[in-house]
Amino acid sequence: MTVKSIEITESTTKKDKPLDEELQFGTVFTDHMFIADYSTETGWTDHRIMPYEPFKVDPAAIIFHYGQTVFEGLKAYLSKDGKIRLFRPEQNMKRLNQSSERLCMPQIDEEMALEGLKQLLTIDKEWIPKAAGTSLYIRPFVIATEPYLGVAPSTKYRFMIILSPVGSYYKEGIQPVKILVENEYVRAVAGGTGTAKTAGNYAASLKAQEIATEKGYSQVLWLDGVEKKYIEEVGSMNVFFKINGEVVTPALNGSILEGITRKSIIEMLKHWDVPVVERQISMEEIKEAHASGALEEAFGTGTAAVISPIGEFNWQDTKFVVNEGKTGELSEKLYATLTGIQTGEVEDPFNWVIELD
Ligand SMILES: *Cc1c(COP(=O)(O)O)cnc(C)c1O
Secondary structure, rough: OOOOOOOOOOOOOOOOOOHHOOOOOOOOOOOOEEEEEEOOOEEEEEEEEEEEOOOOOOOOOOOHHHEEEEOOOOEEEOOOOOOOOEEEHHHHHHHHHHHHHOOOOOOOHHHHHHHHHHHHHOOHHHHHOOOOOOOEEEEEEEEOOOEOOOOOOOOOOEEEEEEEEEOOOOOOOOEEEEHHHHHHHOOOOOOOOOOOHHHHHHHHHHHHHHHHHHHHOOEEEEEOOOOOEEEEEEEEEEEEEEEEOOEEEEEEOOOOOOOOOHHHHHHHHHOOOOOOEEEEEEOHHHHHHHHOOOOOEEEEEEEEOOOEEEEEEOOOOEEEEEEHOOOOHHHHHHHHHHHHHHHHHOOOOOOOEEEEE
């Protein structure tokens, strides 16, 4: 594939940057954005980097009515010697295309997208925060832009990458969270869109999250959509348990989102010779493992938190506390190693990180 050129228009003004200690999640955006446009006749054209600004979209655009859209999330870090570091970005571009395939959207040129991301990061490099735990969150996404009220795949799309400096997920050190097991609402079913990062899945999850928040829980644990017996995910993270020295995580079953953090954790555990198994796990099994003392740790995994230890579950009004509500040894080690590899403080034996010059 020929790599088309990217036209760059630099912003004439620079926005004020927030202080590292004031950073939150996803509230502030950098000076530039990457765009490419698609139509069925021309394919992807007009790859460009331009000042970050709102843009016009027709009110009849398919994205607004039928939600034909996909997204990704990854992070850039700055190394001690001032180089931009990206964690497995090619995996995100690949997954964006897998999501697009499910939504009848066109494939992007993954190399072109990576090149666009690299150039965008280079232009907005000063926006990468430096304090421990902070990073520059990267949001690539594709929207259907054709004005048409019929239910059909769009003939026009826009691909964009925007950047947002984000604060440390753990302001007071890594903290276990309380989880409400969701018995009424479901996130996805096999055959649905659960394996795709597409907007509708997140809109559909808000109700359960709202109820969990009201009850004082930070996330919901999603059970399978058919029998509501088997564990799927926690919030928008994958989930792991350590039972009797063995690490288990739900097998990819057609409704679980395949996390890049999940995949990396599995590879890391194998590298350390820690037994790790992907299989079906019922909530009943977790309850029994807890009762017998075999449940040692539980944690969620995802780009935002990296590792989120679980300190308590509430399942049908029965509460059970994991590892006395404290962060487990393995959770702590996985967090330290993975974040260390991402920032460059720990050696990367897997060649996961790309460093830009
Ligand atoms: C993005 C996401 C994850 C985690 O994926 P990572 O690649 O590890 O960030 C897990 N579950 C859902 C539903 C997600 O949207």
